[in-house]
Amino acid sequence: MLPELRDKVAIVGVGxxxxxxxxxxxxxxxxxxxxxxxxxxxxxxDAGLRKDEVDGLITSRVPHYGRTAVRLGLxxxxxxxxxxxxxxxxxxxxxxxxxxxxxxxAETVALLYGNDGxxxxxxxxxxxxxxEAQYDNVYGITSPGAAVGLAxxxxxxxxxxPDGALAPVAVNNRRNGALNPDAVLRKPITREDYLxxxxxxxxxxLLDYCLINDGGVALILTSAERARSLAxxxxxxxxxxxxxxxxxxxxxxxxxxxxxxxxxRRVYTAAGLGPADIDVAEIYDNFTxxxxxxxEGFGFAPRGESWRWAADGRIELGxxxxxxxxxxxxxxxxxxxxxxxxEAVRQLRGESGERQVKDARIAQYICAxxxxxxxxxxxx
Amino acid sequence: MYDKPLPVIDRSNQAYxxxxxxxxxxxxxxxxxxxxxxxxxxNCPGCLSRRVAWTPAxxxxxxxxWNVFHRAYFPGFASExxxxxxxxxxxxxxxxxxxxxxxxxxDLRCDLPVEVTFDQVTDEITLPKFRIAR
Numbered sequence: 134m135l136p137e138l139r140d141k142v143a144i145v146g147v148g149x150x151x152x153x154x155x156x157x158x159x160x161x162x163x164x165x166x167x168x169x170x171x172x173x174x175x176x177x178x179d180a181g182l183r184k185d186e187v188d189g190l191i192t193s194r195v196p197h198y199g200r201t202a203v204r205l206g207l208x209x210x211x212x213x214x215x216x217x218x219x220x221x222x223x224x225x226x227x228x229x230x231x232x233x234x235x236x237x238x239a240e241t242v243a244l245l246y247g248n249d250g251x252x253x254x255x256x257x258x259x260x261x262x263x264x265e266a267q268y269d270n271v272y273g274i275t276s277p278g279a280a281v282g283l284a285x286x287x288x289x290x291x292x293x294x295p296d297g298a299l300a301p302v303a304v305n306n307r308r309n310g311a312l313n314p315d316a317v318l319r320k321p322i323t324r325e326d327y328l329x330x331x332x333x334x335x336x337x338x339l340l341d342y343c344l345i346n347d348g349g350v351a352l353i354l355t356s357a358e359r360a361r362s363l364a365x366x367x368x369x370x371x372x373x374x375x376x377x378x379x380x381x382x383x384x385x386x387x388x389x390x391x392x393x394x395x396x397x398r399r400v401y402t403a404a405g406l407g408p409a410d411i412d413v414a415e416i417y418d419n420f421t422x423x424x425x426x427x428x429e430g431f432g433f434a435p436r437g438e439s440w441r442w443a444a445d446g447r448i449e450l451g452x453x454x455x456x457x458x459x460x461x462x463x464x465x466x467x468x469x470x471x472x473x474x475x476e477a478v479r480q481l482r483g484e485s486g487e488r489q490v491k492d493a494r495i496a497q498y499i500c501a502x503x504x505x506x507x508x509x510x511x512x513x
Numbered sequence: 514m515y516d517k518p519l520p521v522i523d524r525s526n527q528a529y530x531x532x533x534x535x536x537x538x539x540x541x542x543x544x545x546x547x548x549x550x551x552x553x554x555x556n557c558p559g560c561l562s563r564r565v566a567w568t569p570a571x572x573x574x575x576x577x578x579w580n581v582f583h584r585a586y587f588p589g590f591a592s593e594x595x596x597x598x599x600x601x602x603x604x605x606x607x608x609x610x611x612x613x614x615x616x617x618x619x620d621l622r623c624d625l626p627v628e629v630t631f632d633q634v635t636d637e638i639t640l641p642k643f644r645i646a647r
Contacts, residue, residue: 259586268552269610270518271640273582273590274598283600287578290623335581335595335618381552382600382608 134372134403140511142231143360143367146180146353147475148172149315152466155347156317159252166195168349169247170204176351181364182241187353189239191226194218194469195247212239218248220419223470224375224498224506230354231370241355246471250345257345265381277383278342278420279334284384285422286336292437296336300327301444302421302456303340303463309450310460312488317344318464341421343462350471352478366512368478371495372403373508380503388422389501393430396505400497401432404509408432411509412493413480414454415473417500418461424448427501428456450488458488470500481512515635517589522637526553528567533639536631538570540605551607572629573646574601577608579621601627601643615644 150171169192177184184205189212192198198215202208212233216222223246230242258276260266269275288294304324310316322340330340360367376399378385378392385392401407408431416427425439433454434442448456459465459476466472477496479485496510522530529552532539542549543557544564556563579599585591597618601609613621614630626646633639 256586267520271520272598272610272612273587273596274610275586279580282580283578286580287623332583
């Protein structure tokens with residue numbers, strides 16, 4: 134990233150739907166687009182912007198950007214596009230928005246995500262045999278959780294991580310979820326609860342898995358200059374970077390380590406900061422092993438040691454690196470990284486209530502997946 | 514009636530599935546640069562040549578990792594839950610998704626040597642599976 138882009142674009146509005154309430158009231162009549170629009174309305178109100186001040190739109194997971202734009206009455210945009218509905222897309226969407234605004238292609242960009250996965254009974258596995266998946270599916274291998282589980286077993290073999298090494302991550306999310314009024318699961322769990330939870334694709338248990346839900350998230354970004362005249366304190370994108378780790382197997386050969394290290398090097402260099410400067414981290418957690426791999430790849434924990442490092446309370450609220458303060462994908466809701474972005478913004482604004490990290494000024498979003506993204510966000 | 518997922522045979526993988534039916538793992542090999550890869554595709558991921566030949570693999574490999582499915586994502590596997598699946602690192606290098614037969618999960622560890630065995634599941638399709646090497 135060019136150094137002159139540092140802090141030039143800000144997130145000025147975030148909107149989320151009430152995830153717990155949606156979970157308790159599944160409704161097949163509710164669409165992903167409905168949820169994205171609810172979130173957008175909330176984000177506009179949050180930013181103090183009128184709808185017609187938005188001139189760029191990127192959608193994800195909703196069926197079509199065009200239908201969404203028509204429903205929003207945003208018929209004459211300066212930029213529009215749709216990203217694939219996978220969890221890796223949320224960080225990419227923020228990167229596109231930053232580039233669009235920094236380049237002058239658009240002034241104020243809305244990023245909209247809507248997911249009706251719970252009402253639509255999404256299973257994330259067992260779908261039709263596709264060209265790439267057929268070599269797996271014939272053996273009954275399917276689902277991202279199975280792929281992460283295979284890699285986690287290999288990691289355990291290489292680094293001696295015992296059964297239960299993931300418990301601190303699962304327990305931390307649920308402890309934080311208990312402090313989040315919008316989280317789906319608000320009851321804390323113990324290590325014993327974790328160890329007693331059933332296997333889904335062994336070695337991963339139910340409590341290692343993200344929580345499929347309905348929901349929407351919207352983020353609105355604009356230039357730093359314009360941001361200063363809006364309703365909320367700007368949250369600047371200090372730096373962002375991406376690398377890919379695209380293989381036939383989801384978790385590659387090295388648990389995303391090399392690609393995460395590359396993103397870490399670039400994002401920290403661009404920000405002029407390092408892991409020790411991060412006040413709060415929101416880490417993509419479709420499955421708990423990915424949090425540990427992220428901690429290693431981004432230099433918080435030594436390689437092969439994250440499971441020990443995270444077991445000492447470091448990732449808890451009050452610890453040296455509070456992680457997934459809203460409860461993340463296993464307690465708040467599986468919003469594919471989108472709600473983690475919203476939480477990072479709220480933490481930096483001091484809006485996170487009981488789960489607020491004291492004096493949080495610098496936050497980092499990390500997603501370790503076949504597309505690795507990370508941003509460092511800052512407030513004044 | 515076999516009710517588990519079956520592959521879609523096309524130009525890029527026909528030789529692979531014919532090989533399996535004949536009791537051989539044939540890997541795509543680039544006629545220009547010699548690279549071998551898996552799964553099959555219509556071009557070499559190294560030099561992008563579309564001149565793909567087929568070379569028999571040794572049938573030997575090691576367990577890269579394995580897991581046990583406790584959920585039936587595919588109806589055809591429902592009666593086998595919990596069932597074992599594995600990623601095998603072939604001696605030639607590529608990773609291959611498969612399963613291990615004649616072994617219980619507690620017999621397994623990563624890097625255990627395995628060898629191929631073939632399971633004809635339909636008239637057209639034979640699946641390479643693995644067993645612990647003798």
